[in-house]
Amino acid sequence: MYVPQITGKNSYLTGVAWSFAYFESSSSGSGRNLLGVFIGSPISTTPVAGTETNKNIFGNLQIGISANMAMPQAGSEPIGYLKILVYNKEYQLLGEQCKIRQITQAASEGWEELYLSHVATEDGYVQILLANESERAVWFDDIKISYSRDLIVQENHYDPWGLNLAGIETQGNPNHKFQYNGKEKQEEFGLNWMDYGARMYDAQLGRWHVNDPVANKYSEYSPYSFVLNNPMRFVDPDGNTVTDPKGNVVFTATSEEGWHLQYAREDQDGNVTKVYHLWC
Numbered sequence: 001m002y003v004p005q006i007t008g009k010n011s012y013l014t015g016v017a018w019s020f021a022y023f024e025s026s027s028s029g030s031g032r033n034l035l036g037v038f039i040g041s042p043i044s045t046t047p048v049a050g051t052e053t054n055k056n057i058f059g060n061l062q063i064g065i066s067a068n069m070a071m072p073q074a075g076s077e078p079i080g081y082l083k084i085l086v087y088n089k090e091y092q093l094l095g096e097q098c099k100i101r102q103i104t105q106a107a108s109e110g111w112e113e114l115y116l117s118h119v120a121t122e123d124g125y126v127q128i129l130l131a132n133e134s135e136r137a138v139w140f141d142d143i144k145i146s147y148s149r150d151l152i153v154q155e156n157h158y159d160p161w162g163l164n165l166a167g168i169e170t171q172g173n174p175n176h177k178f179q180y181n182g183k184e185k186q187e188e189f190g191l192n193w194m195d196y197g198a199r200m201y202d203a204q205l206g207r208w209h210v211n212d213p214v215a216n217k218y219s220e221y222s223p224y225s226f227v228l229n230n231p232m233r234f235v236d237p238d239g240n241t242v243t244d245p246k247g248n249v250v251f252t253a254t255s256e257e258g259w260h261l262q263y264a265r266e267d268q269d270g271n272v273t274k275v276y277h278l279w280c
Contacts, residue, residue, distance in 0.1 A: 077105050080138035082114040085127040094124070103138065111141070113149055137199035156180075160231045162194065162203035181235065198239030201226060 027225040047127065064196040086097040099116050105114045118126060128145060132138045149151040154172030157165040162180035177184050180203065193200040227234040227242055234242050234250055242250045 024138070031093065077103060078136035078138050079133040080107075081131060082116055082140075083129040083131065084116050085117050085129065086118060086124065087127070088122060088124040101252060107138075156201075161206040161226070162201070162231070164203075181237075196236065196239035201239070206231075208239070218242070220252045 081100050081101045081102040084098060085092045088094060097118070099118065101114045101116050103112055103114065120126070130140045130143065139256065152170050153175045155170035156179050157168050158180050159165060164179070177187075179185050180194060181196075183196055183201070186193045186195055186200070191202075193202050193209065198213060199208045201208055206226050206229075207224045208224075208226060209224075212218065215223040218225075218228065221228055227236050228250065234244060236242050244250060
């Protein structure tokens, strides 16, 4: 891309701008035009990941943005610069993520390369500006904008019971087998069971396929039930014992009032050392 000279007069910024929207949930990579929101001039491109934007936008180059001088003039060089403005998805400016690179005296002696990069950490918008705040002419030549996505080896999503939500996943090649709760997925014969060590778990049913080896701890529940039918609250690290997220063992107990769940701490031999909480 080749751009003619850019000059600024009477506290007006004159320059070229591009806008980009980035949304993790967007398959097309498109979004609302930033310039339509902030400038009112439709100069924008939405590139395909891994490509360079090198688009001729002559006829829309002179954009006047009423503003005060953004940078002090240090020396005789004009105040010309490359700038990246970053906004969140509510169009609020994220000042700490904005970047600027001003030309130096080297530009008066030949070509000077201005380079900036930005890594998107959340949904939002990026605006790229070339501007000059001085009356001295500045030429910005051979402008390129590159856009690429970081490599995602594999991305898995599950419902609370561990069933894969295939429509929004990114599969690796080869497919990584250790998935829900870090357990290896057994795909032989199309079973898709999870190997927990002591037992095989079927996320399609939310049930074990083998009796609980310590079913006496959970007498009020089916020996095939998974984490006491509450995967949002409890976990089963190895298919033997249900625990809370802190690692405290959960089991059922009975009293005159009936049965209830009891939390306890066990030693390495499985002996209860302390019952510290009661939940009915």
